[in-house]
Amino acid sequence: xxxxxxxxxxxxxxxxxxxxxEELEFHREMRLxxxxxxxxxxxxxxxxxxxxxxxxxVAKEEMRDERVVRWLASSLEDLRHGVVLLRRDPGVSSLIxxxxxxxxxxxxxxxxxxxxxxLDPLPYRxxxxxxxxxxxxxxxxxxxxxxxxxxxxRTLERMAFAxxxxxxxxGTGEPARVFAARVTASFFPLLGVNxxxxxxxxxxxxxxGRAPVVVLSDGFWRSRMGSDPAVIxxxxxxxxxxxxxxGVLPPGFHFDYPTLGIPEPVDLYVPYPIExxxxxxxxxxxxxxxxxxxxxxxxxxxxxQAESDLWDTAVVLARENTSPFPGHxxxxxxxxxxxxxxxxxxxxxxxxxxWLLLGGVGVLLLIACANTAQLLxxxxxxxxxxxxxxxxxxxxxxxxxxxxxxxxxxLACCGGAAGLLVARWIARILLNxxxxxxxxxxxxxxxxxAVGFTLAISMISAVVFAIVPAVKGSRWTPGPSLSAHxxxxxxxxxxxxxxxxxxxxxxxxxxxxxxxAQNLWKLISAPLGFNPxxxxxxxxxxxxxxxxxxxxxxxxxxQQYVDKIEAIPGVEAAATVTGPPLRPARGGGPVQLIGxxxxxxMAWSHQISxxxxxxxxxxxxxxxxFRLGDAGPKLTVGIVNEEFAHHFGLGPNVVGKQxxxxxxxxxxxxxxxxxxxxxxxxxPFPECYYSSLQMSWPNVYLVVRxxxxxxxxxxQVKAAIxxxxxxxxxxxxxxxxxxxxxxxxxxxxDVYLIGVFALLAVAMAAAGMYSVISFxxxxxxxxxxxxxxxxxxxxxxxxxxxxxxxxxxxxxLAGGLGLGLAASKAIRSITNTEAAGSPAMYATVVLxxxxxxxxxxxxxxxxxxxxxxxxxxxxx
Amino acid sequence: MGKIKKDQLLxxxxxxxxxxxxxxxxxxxxAIAERIEQLxxxxxxxxxxxxxxxxxxxxxxxxxxxxxxxxxxxxRARYYRITAAxxxxxEEEESDWLLAADAIARVLRLA
Numbered sequence: 001x002x003x004x005x006x007x008x009x010x011x012x013x014x015x016x017x018x019x020x021x022e023e024l025e026f027h028r029e030m031r032l033x034x035x036x037x038x039x040x041x042x043x044x045x046x047x048x049x050x051x052x053x054x055x056x057x058v059a060k061e062e063m064r065d066e067r068v069v070r071w072l073a074s075s076l077e078d079l080r081h082g083v084v085l086l087r088r089d090p091g092v093s094s095l096i097x098x099x100x101x102x103x104x105x106x107x108x109x110x111x112x113x114x115x116x117x118x119l120d121p122l123p124y125r126x127x128x129x130x131x132x133x134x135x136x137x138x139x140x141x142x143x144x145x146x147x148x149x150x151x152x153x154r155t156l157e158r159m160a161f162a163x164x165x166x167x168x169x170x171g172t173g174e175p176a177r178v179f180a181a182r183v184t185a186s187f188f189p190l191l192g193v194n195x196x197x198x199x200x201x202x203x204x205x206x207x208x209g210r211a212p213v214v215v216l217s218d219g220f221w222r223s224r225m226g227s228d229p230a231v232i233x234x235x236x237x238x239x240x241x242x243x244x245x246x247g248v249l250p251p252g253f254h255f256d257y258p259t260l261g262i263p264e265p266v267d268l269y270v271p272y273p274i275e276x277x278x279x280x281x282x283x284x285x286x287x288x289x290x291x292x293x294x295x296x297x298x299x300x301x302x303x304x305q306a307e308s309d310l311w312d313t314a315v316v317l318a319r320e321n322t323s324p325f326p327g328h329x330x331x332x333x334x335x336x337x338x339x340x341x342x343x344x345x346x347x348x349x350x351x352x353x354x355w356l357l358l359g360g361v362g363v364l365l366l367i368a369c370a371n372t373a374q375l376l377x378x379x380x381x382x383x384x385x386x387x388x389x390x391x392x393x394x395x396x397x398x399x400x401x402x403x404x405x406x407x408x409x410x411l412a413c414c415g416g417a418a419g420l421l422v423a424r425w426i427a428r429i430l431l432n433x434x435x436x437x438x439x440x441x442x443x444x445x446x447x448x449x450a451v452g453f454t455l456a457i458s459m460i461s462a463v464v465f466a467i468v469p470a471v472k473g474s475r476w477t478p479g480p481s482l483s484a485h486x487x488x489x490x491x492x493x494x495x496x497x498x499x500x501x502x503x504x505x506x507x508x509x510x511x512x513x514x515x516x517a518q519n520l521w522k523l524i525s526a527p528l529g530f531n532p533x534x535x536x537x538x539x540x541x542x543x544x545x546x547x548x549x550x551x552x553x554x555x556x557x558x559q560q561y562v563d564k565i566e567a568i569p570g571v572e573a574a575a576t577v578t579g580p581p582l583r584p585a586r587g588g589g590p591v592q593l594i595g596x597x598x599x600x601x602m603a604w605s606h607q608i609s610x611x612x613x614x615x616x617x618x619x620x621x622x623x624x625x626f627r628l629g630d631a632g633p634k635l636t637v638g639i640v641n642e643e644f645a646h647h648f649g650l651g652p653n654v655v656g657k658q659x660x661x662x663x664x665x666x667x668x669x670x671x672x673x674x675x676x677x678x679x680x681x682x683x684p685f686p687e688c689y690y691s692s693l694q695m696s697w698p699n700v701y702l703v704v705r706x707x708x709x710x711x712x713x714x715x716q717v718k719a720a721i722x723x724x725x726x727x728x729x730x731x732x733x734x735x736x737x738x739x740x741x742x743x744x745x746x747x748x749x750d751v752y753l754i755g756v757f758a759l760l761a762v763a764m765a766a767a768g769m770y771s772v773i774s775f776x777x778x779x780x781x782x783x784x785x786x787x788x789x790x791x792x793x794x795x796x797x798x799x800x801x802x803x804x805x806x807x808x809x810x811x812x813l814a815g816g817l818g819l820g821l822a823a824s825k826a827i828r829s830i831t832n833t834e835a836a837g838s839p840a841m842y843a844t845v846v847l848x849x850x851x852x853x854x855x856x857x858x859x860x861x862x863x864x865x866x867x868x869x870x871x872x873x874x875x876x
Numbered sequence: 877m878g879k880i881k882k883d884q885l886l887x888x889x890x891x892x893x894x895x896x897x898x899x900x901x902x903x904x905x906x907a908i909a910e911r912i913e914q915l916x917x918x919x920x921x922x923x924x925x926x927x928x929x930x931x932x933x934x935x936x937x938x939x940x941x942x943x944x945x946x947x948x949x950x951x952r953a954r955y956y957r958i959t960a961a962x963x964x965x966x967e968e969e970e971s972d973w974l975l976a977a978d979a980i981a982r983v984l985r986l987a
Contacts, residue, residue, distance in 0.1 A: 002936055023905065023953070024928065027906045027928075031906070059925040059926070059928055062932075063928055066935075
């Protein structure tokens with residue numbers, strides 16, 4: 001209580017003063033009355049009392065000290081003093097606040113992103129126990145694998161899946177494409193979501209042959225249904241079937257993370273029709289429909305326990321399913337699944353981006369602090385007289401240091417408050433720049449924790465940038481400090497140390513940028529294996545049949561489109577493929593060659609129409625491409641890539657070998673060059689191509705090679721397709737060049753980002769160096785003038801001015817280079833790349849840095865050599 | 877009759893104030909000073925410059941408590957009252973003082 005009162009008294013000094021005065025005044029009056037009672041006249045009494053009581057100023061000071069929290073009261077005094085001083089120098093102060101606001105704001109913004117990624121709860125019920133099940137090669141399970149896991153799991157209390165696809169919405173005007181998710185009835189209860197109107201799905205609606213129902217997203221309901229309040233019970237025509245609207249989801253609900261393979265917001269949800277007697281199909285074989293499986297861990301179950309539970313399932317599955325290769329039973333590892341926390345899966349590859357961001361803004365803030373320290377150091381030394389006078393009047397060294405720190409704190413708090421305001425915008429800008437949509441990061445917001453963080457880094461940076469000026473500035477020597485001729489030669493070593501630190505930090509960022517850039521260069525300069533020029537790619541999905549079953553009829557239907565397109569004047573070639581390079585469709589499995597001892601390998605498989613290799617410019621190395629005659633109800637021919645032949649120790653003579661298949665051997669008729677199928681950075685993989693006229697999925701990519709401009713070409717392609725089937729929608733149109741560019745958007749973004757950080761850092765370090773060298777030159781004006789008058793050469797002057805500074809800068813540079821080399825492993829691991837920095841890259845970076853440094857040193861050094869000795873000495 | 881300078885009193889001012897207040901009533905600063913002078917038959921004179929800081933210090937230490945109240949001439953005055961902690965402090969200081977005074981007297985007598 002007493003402490004609280006003393007705190008309050010600090011804040012209301014006037015009231016305390018009034019009370020003290022009143023008490024003493026009462027005392028005085030009592031004395032006065034006492035004197036008058038003894039018969040003295042008013043004037044005599046007055047005089048006696050004044051003599052008796054004397055001057056009570058000191059006593060009052062002592063009383064006041066008893067009544068307040070002393071350190072707080074004096075801090076407030078210093079603070080007030082500090083604010084006055086800062087306002088006396090508004091230019092420098094506002095510059096410092098601005099730089100700090102950006103530095104602190106950047107850190108606060110990145111903190112909100114990190115918080116959204118790693119701390120804030122996901123918008124689902126009990127999200128801490130939500131997991132997703134993936135295969136250990138990163139693929140996702142199929143429906144039948146899901147059913148096996150659900151039947152056998154002992155560690156997941158509830159499971160659901162979602163499968164995303166395009167659907168055609170017709171019957172309401174022009175046929176349109178909508179993005180739909182087919183889910184189990186357990187999907188919404190698992191995420192803890194109730195319908196805003198109507199209901200979500202019932203357990204039985206996942207059975208095949210039930211009347212189609214649909215649940216709308218809030219966005220779809222608003223934009224496409226005009227927020228119709230009576231929408232429940234309406235019907236929509238989806239993929240040609242009438243579906244009844246049974247519910248509308250609440251506005252806040254979304255489950256559309258690109259990192260989970262869901263590229264865009266979901267328009268509507270339908271129940272997934274699960275076949276009652278589904279044969280066991282492995283995703284890796286390219287059979288079965290891959291689905292995004294989510295589940296909730298039972299209370300108290302760890303990830304490791306869940307994984308070992310799934311391993312038990314894998315062992316059972318390996319035993320129960322016979323291997324296609326007699327004598328080689330399945331390895332349980334083939335059936336192994338991993339469990340990943342849903343949050344980790346959602347953050348996915350953005351993790352590296354976030355850490356890069358944090359590193360970047362952190363280093364920038366440090367450099368900003370170093371520059372601020374320079375400015376404050378210069379100012380604190382300019383205040384030597386004031387300090388000397390205060391010390392002479394009895395201020396202790398600690399009190400002086402505290403005053404400097406408090407001034408720093410004022411600056412940092414202003415910077416922090418401004419930073420908090422801009423943090424929101426910085427976070428928005430970063431999100432808009434992000435190459436990939438990120439609903440998780442978009443939910444980033446400034447909250448109490450972000451405010452706390454900002455406050456904390458403001459305090460820390462205040463201490464970081466104010467400690468050196470405080471310690472140096474509070475030291476004084478009576479003689480020189482008070483003399484008018486005091487020149488500020490103090491603190492030069494600190495100045496140099498700070499620019500060395502700035503040099504090291506900016507060099508460190510430059511090394512990081514160089515490393516990331518080198519990695520990007522390696523990616524884009526690697527041979528693609530195909531020619532992306534003048535190729536347009538688009539997606540289409542045949543509006544018939546069961547989309548999850550391969551069917552040669554699909555290939556025949558698609559070939560009709562291809563024939564029409566190839567007839568367009570200006571089109572050189574056209575083809576369909578299950579997935580073009582960099583957009584591979586899933587598919588593949590163990591492959592064994594008949595008559596070759598090797599037990600087999602995993603190979604990707606693609607279904608292509610005959611002109612595919614010609615369309616993409618993939619070189620045919622041996623044998624032949626597919627022909628229209630390679631048609632029929634079962635696979636008889638295949639073409640393999642170089643990596644495949646290499647794997648079996650074969651060259652062009654792989655042509656003529658046969659691939660083992662339960663339905664009869666497949667003849668290898670051709671050998672083609674290896675293509676970067678999956679991603680630019682992944683190693684070549686054994687691959688097989690099969691004729692789409694023998695087996696094809698109904699959803700494919702169409703690729704067209706033509707020198708025509710893309711817009712014009714697309715119009716003609718659409719017309720050609722419509723002449724065959726007017727109901728066929730075409731979507732996802734991109735040139736192959738865009739597709740290649742898109743596959744490096746993330747590494748490219750990393751380069752831009754860290755590059756911008758590095759350049760900012762170098763610019764700030766250069767500004768720091770410039771100001772220090774200018775300061776040093778002005779400090780030594782008279783010395784330089786005398787030496788010039790005595791005949792020193794310009795070179796000698798430049799040497800005098802720059803030699804110490806350059807030693808420090810070089811030391812910083814070496815330090816930064818060392819840091820950069822040491823951190824290269826960390827950068828490689830967070831960006832998930834292999835690239836090691838080459839000596840040429842480091843040399844480039846060092847040269848760039850030296851060039852900027854020279855520029856920063858040139859102007860002040862030039863000024864020193866142009867000094868007119870006579871004028872300079874007269875000024876002294 | 878000589879007067880004792882206030883510096884010499886200072887060390888024991890707390891003791892005297894506590895002893896006066898221990899009589900029970902709450903008193904303002906002027907009354908306390910008067911009472912000390914009166915009881916010491918004007919040998920001990922209390923200066924305002926030390927009395928008030930001491931009162932405020934003891935108030936903050938919790939030995940005495942202050943409150944504003946109307947005085948007999950209807951002015952607002954700050955009244956002090958001893959607390960339980962103050963009584964304990966008084967006991968301790970009193971016995972210390974008596975011991976010391978006794979000892980000093982003995983030395984003076986026997987030396």
